[in-house]
Amino acid sequence: MEERKDRATLLGLGFEEAELRLLGLWEPAVGPAHTLAEAYIRRSNKRDDVTTLREHVRDVVRQAMRDGKSIRHVWFEQRSASKAYVKREEFDGAVTAVLEGLSKTLYVWKTDRLSRRGMGQVGLLLDEFEKRGAWIFSVIEGLDSRTGRIMFAWLSERAREEAKDISIRTKIGIDAHKAEGIWPGGVTPYGxxxxxxxxxxxxxxxxxxxxxxxxxxxxxxxxxxxxxxxxxxxxxxxxxxxxxxxxxxxxxxxxxxxxxxxxxxxxxxxxxxxxxxxxxxxxxxxxxxxxxxxxxxxxxxxxxxxxxxxxxxRSRPGTTIGNRARGQRERVAIIAGFFNCPYCGGPMGNGGTNYRCNNRINKGETACKGISVARPQAEAAMGELWLNHILNLPPESPTIQNIARRWLSYQDPAKEKRKKTVSAALDNAVSRQMKLNKEYFLGASKMDEREYENLRDQVAAQIEGMKKELEELSAETDLTPLMDPQALLRLWENGGVDGRRKLLDATLTKVVLQPLPGDLPEGEKAPSITDRMLVHWRDTAGRSDAAEAMTAVMKHRERQIASVA
Missing domain, CATH: 3.90.1750.20 (Putative Large Serine Recombinase; Chain B, Domain 2)
Known part of the structure; x- marks a missing residue:
């Protein structure tokens, strides 16, 4: 039987094999989705040592056993739950497992371990879970999202307010220490x-x-x-x-x-x-x-x-040399960021007229013996390889679909920006709704019932409208027009530097330039740049040789000439 994917995490938390077997966390959990569950454990501060975290896992497992569930996977991470810019890979993995139907329940030790970003985020998550007949259970509060959605909303907003208070107290403390000449923390400078x-x-x-x-x-x-x-x-x-x-x-x-x-x-x-x-x-x-x-x-x-x-x-006005305030200049190198040196494995950067090993340039010969190649020839060879690879893929290929999605996102950045705007506005509207309810039911406000109901209906209408717009913005766009390889070829030819980089990013992970062979037999030509470029495609398909690449490109160009004629 295969090993549990979270075994290394559980052993890293200090569990012994015997206890994991008692908890049902040693062997992979199998069974129908309604009998399986995900467990999300988050360490929020340094006071949560591994002993505390192990107890969190035990609490969650005991609750799952009472509910007749088996924990399919324990997702553990040390991330903030209040900062929108922090990507929580383990949390996303737990949610994705439920949304994809691998299980029907997500257990969290406490609501604030789920999220500190308020009901705007938690509400959307509960909506998606309800569509799939799934739910969230908070162990410490004994809260089931199927019967306690209102309490989930209140606790989520309270966790959000606590996060704001923590942020304010932390900032005041750091500023006070800095003013007194106390090192603010973090990594000290070298020496x-x-x-x-x-x-x-x-x-x-x-x-x-x-x-x-x-x-x-x-x-x-x-x-x-x-x-x-x-x-x-x-x-x-x-x-x-x-x-x-x-x-x-x-x-x-x-x-x-x-x-x-x-x-x-x-x-x-x-x-x-x-x-x-x-x-x-x-x-x-x-x-x-x-x-x-x-x-x-x-x-x-x-x-x-x-x-x-x-x-x-030493700085030069109008260039990036010595000018830290100029910002990022416009890209002119198509393969920069994908090209790797065969000797050290490090990146090869744009040297103006060529691509060259960054480690050799910045760290000296001790770091790498270095390699370079002319930029125009390398980019032309990359174009041939990419076109040939795309022509050999079926329209239903995941790579074709990935290219189409990324290209639509690249072509329509306003849509992505609008999604962020609506999401932030939704968070704000839900927060106002919670404050309105708190003010009317618990506060000392003189607001009468008619005024409360009028304000409540207005905010509810705003929330409903924002949810609908966010759902429409998140809906999958019809990718059919872009799933034809011939259409993608036209995108490459007309995409410019940024467009071609987007297409490469959707298709491959890296390109390694193989060195020239040392001694060649007399009369034998050195391999071309196309032959020396080892491409790691995302779909793991191997690349064809240069002759096939050129044949595919020439056929495409012949079709173009014929269509014009």
Whole structure:
């Protein structure tokens, strides 16, 4: 019998085989969907150690046994349930298992472990479960979504408000510590450690970090420093090779100078914070306009400004060289991001007229011997291989369908943006509905019954309209017009750089450029670029040789000429 897919997770939580057998979690659970269930366990904070998490699993399993269910899979993750930008793969996996009919029940230890984003998200999830005769059960609250949907709504909104309070308290605490010159937390810069809330020189790393600073002050280019350290087998904190960009990023950090960084969080289009920050090389200033120190640094503030000035002197206006504020330039390389070096397995980037190994350029010969190929020839060969592969696929191929879906999304970004807008508005409307009910039934409001019913009906109509619009936006678009390989060929020819990159992304995972053979027999030609490109297609189908590729492309072009004539 095959092994349970979640066995490694359960053993990682500290369960022994004997206990897993008693809990029915050692062998795979089998049976009809109505007898099976998914268990979602989420660690929300550091206080939830593995002992606590094991007890959560036991509570869920005991409840499932009382309900006559077998746990098909235990989904465990350490993710926030309140941040919209955090993707919860395990939660999505548990939900997908129920929606696909593998089981009919989703157990959670407590409602706030399910979601802290309010009834806007939980309500839609319950709607989808009800369509399939499935439900959610919260063990601690003893809450069944089939009979306690209103309580689910109330608890979900309460969890959402708690998340807001936690966020406010955390931000106030971090800001207060930063103002007092206390290290705000996180990974310390290379060469430094945190001791009692202050930065201090690290015994091991500082001896290597300071020479980097001195070399930068002497105007040595970062690539030369990286190659020197790699050649002397001096590794980064994580045991990896040094890169020029890594040294630049390190020197740009004000924390490397022992100062508190002044970082601002990036907001999404609705004004909500994300997990990304604006890259800033400015320190936090006190009331007198002086930078706030949080201990020792590898460089002092004057040296930091000198290094920053050296970097700026090398920048070129209108280019990305040394210009951190310019943003991302328009792509011109079709295969960048898919191309891999055969020696180190790393990416091959755009070198202007060619594709070349990034590790060789940024980390030196110690990292990789390197390889390069002319960009026009490589992109022409990639086009031939892609066209041949598509022509050999049936219209019902998953790859053809995947291409069609991605292309529609690429062609209609407004629809995706509208889905996000409507989803956010729905969350807001459901929150207002909960507050209205709370104010009328539990608050000290003088609102009369007619006014309450009028407001309630208005909000309910808004929610219903938003749900309907969201359902329409989420409906599958007719992909038939794009599922013809000939139509996809026309998309390639007219797609431009961005369009072709979208088509490649939907079709393959990577391309490895094979090196030229060392010694060839006299009179034998070297293999073409097309023969040297090993493509990893998403549908796992192997590629045909160059002759077949050229034949397929020529037939397509002949058909085009015939149609014009």
């Amino acid at each position: 430094l450690i945190c001791v009692d809330g202050k930065l201090a020189h690290g015994i091991t790393e500082y001896g290597f970090a300071r020479p980097i600073a001195e070399a930068l002050l002497e105007r040595t280019v970062p690539a030369e420093i990286a190659a020197d350290y790699n050649g002397r087998k001096i590794r980064t904190r994580k045991g990896k090779l040094w890169s020029a960009q890594g040294i630049i990023n390190m020197a740009h950090s004000v924390s490397w100078a022992g100062l508190v960084p002044n970082r601002e969080r990036i907001l999404d289009e609705f004004g909500n914070p994300t997990d990304k920050y604006h890259r800033s090389s400015t320190p936090l200033m006190d009331a007198d306009g002086h930078p706030v120190e949080c201990g020792e640094g590898v460089v002092d503030y004057e040296e930091f400004l000198t290094i920053d000035g050296i970097f700026k002197s």
